[in-house]
Amino acid sequence: MTCPRTEVIGAHVPVLTLGDVLLVTVQGDLDDQTAEYLRQDITRAVAETTATGVVIDVSGVEVVDSFLGRVLADIAATVKLLAARTVVAGIRPAVAITLVELGLTLPGLCTALHVEQALRLLREPSGTHRGAHPRQGGV
Amino acid sequence: MHVPSTVAARLPIGSDMDLTWIRQHVRQAAAELGFGLVQQTKLVTAASELARNTLVHGGGGHMECTPVARGRIHGLRLVFTDSGPGIPDTELALSDGYTSGGGLGMGLGGARRLVHEFTLDSRPGEGTTVTITAWASGPPYPRRAL
Ligand SMILES: Nc1ncnc2c1ncn2[C@@H]1O[C@H](COP(=O)(O)OP(=O)(O)OP(=O)(O)O)[C@@H](O)[C@H]1O
Ligand SMILES: [Mg+2]
Numbered sequence: 001m002t003c004p005r006t007e008v009i010g011a012h013v014p015v016l017t018l019g020d021v022l023l024v025t026v027q028g029d030l031d032d033q034t035a036e037y038l039r040q041d042i043t044r045a046v047a048e049t050t051a052t053g054v055v056i057d058v059s060g061v062e063v064v065d066s067f068l069g070r071v072l073a074d075i076a077a078t079v080k081l082l083a084a085r086t087v088v089a090g091i092r093p094a095v096a097i098t099l100v101e102l103g104l105t106l107p108g109l110c111t112a113l114h115v116e117q118a119l120r121l122l123r124e125p126s127g128t129h130r131g132a133h134p135r136q137g138g139v
Numbered sequence: 140m141h142v143p144s145t146v147a148a149r150l151p152i153g154s155d156m157d158l159t160w161i162r163q164h165v166r167q168a169a170a171e172l173g174f175g176l177v178q179q180t181k182l183v184t185a186a187s188e189l190a191r192n193t194l195v196h197g198g199g200g201h202m203e204c205t206p207v208a209r210g211r212i213h214g215l216r217l218v219f220t221d222s223g224p225g226i227p228d229t230e231l232a233l234s235d236g237y238t239s240g241g242g243l244g245m246g247l248g249g250a251r252r253l254v255h256e257f258t259l260d261s262r263p264g265e266g267t268t269v270t271i272t273a274w275a276s277g278p279p280y281p282r283r284a285l
Contacts, residue, residue, distance in 0.1 A: 029159050029162055029163065031155060031156060031158070031159045032155040032158070033155070062166070062180065062183075063162055063166075063180065063183050063184055063187060064184070065184050065187040065188055065191070065246075066188060066242070066243050066245045066246055066249065067187075067191060069243075070243060092180075093177075094176050094177045094179075094180040095180060097177055097180070097181075098177070098180045098181050098184045098253065101181065101249070101252045101253055102184060102188075102245060102249035102250075102252065102253060103235055103245045103248065103249045103252070104243070104245055104249070
């Protein structure tokens with residue numbers, strides 16, 4: 001008998017709790033399974049905690065294609081239905097340029113330059129997003 | 140410029156894990172050929188879109204990666220091939236927002252915008268081949284005299 005073949009496909013991305021905010025740091029190349037876990041893990045964490053905000057730090061992500069772009073948009077939409085807000089922090093300049101040329105401007109995704117700015121944004125009551133110049137509504 | 144022999148390759152596209160390898164290979168090949176960071180990112184993203192189409196719509200296939208040169212300018216040519224159902228109306232498939240499935244319909248048209256040269260060759264019932272080329276520093280056409 002041979003052992004069942006085990007393949008490591010996909011990995012869970014740790015979700016950290018910072019008070020009312022969940023911080024998720026995504027790094028490197030995200031395979032589809034990891035992206036799917038990301039969606040499930042964040043949704044579950046928002047539902048099971050008192051979190052009112054989610055920060056997804058993508059400063060370590062080198063490629064965002066339409067699949068990953070859609071995953072991020074779907075996460076934000078799901079989190080919104082669970083009465084919390086999502087801020088995607090740290091999109092790299094090369095990724096931003098590529099997304100616009102690809103035609104993926106991700107309207108509805110709230111972004112910040114870095115995690116610190118994202119946390120500041122989430123501390124403000126929703127609707128008063130003037131101070132930190134949030135980039136709501138894509139590019 | 141010396142072109143490393145690791146650039147030329149034929150990679151299978153049979154599962155979503157293969158997409159990770161494709162992105163890694165294209166990134167490294169483009170970097171070795173002297174592509175800047177933005178050019179690398181554009182090409183890797185285009186490759187990711189096309190490889191996913193090969194997998195999802197074409198039922199799998201492969202990508203061939205070949206270094207090309209015109210004069211002193213280096214480029215990378217990527218050919219995505221499948222023997223899937225083909226695309227009945229290529230103009231329609233290329234238009235933004237068109238999808239036959241649940242996608243966003245941005246992959247094909249977006250990939251075309253991200254590279255310098257783009258050819259889509261498809262025969263219904265026989266398969267699809269998409270060929271893209273990107274150059275390390277803009278397309279190597281002769282510069283006009285000022
Ligand atoms: N290799 C292929 N074989 C067969 N049909 C294809 C192939 N590639 C693209 N198509 C067709 O072209 C359409 C448009 O492709 P495109 O990549 O733009 O959008 P999508 O894959 O449907 O969605 P997205 O890429 O945004 O997730 C597809 O829906 C599919 O019908
Ligand atoms: Mg596609």
